[in-house]
Amino acid sequence: MSKRNEAAWIDERNTDRGDMRVNQAFSKLRADDAYEQAQACAECQAERDTTGDEEALCEAHLAQAMGMNSEWP
8 A cells, every 4th residue: 555545644745835825824914913003103103204115114013024023923
């Protein structure tokens, strides 16, 4: 019997792709949350005013969007 026909066989390539999709989904949710919170953040507004970039974030929200200092996975 081939390994593929065994009940415990798992295609690790599909598992890795699935994990990557989950990680990408969490990353998008985390960034979206950071940008949503940034709308009410005075420090983010100051950064936007200083840089002229409508999407600029303060250090805390930038770190959150990048996955650092965040409650998001």
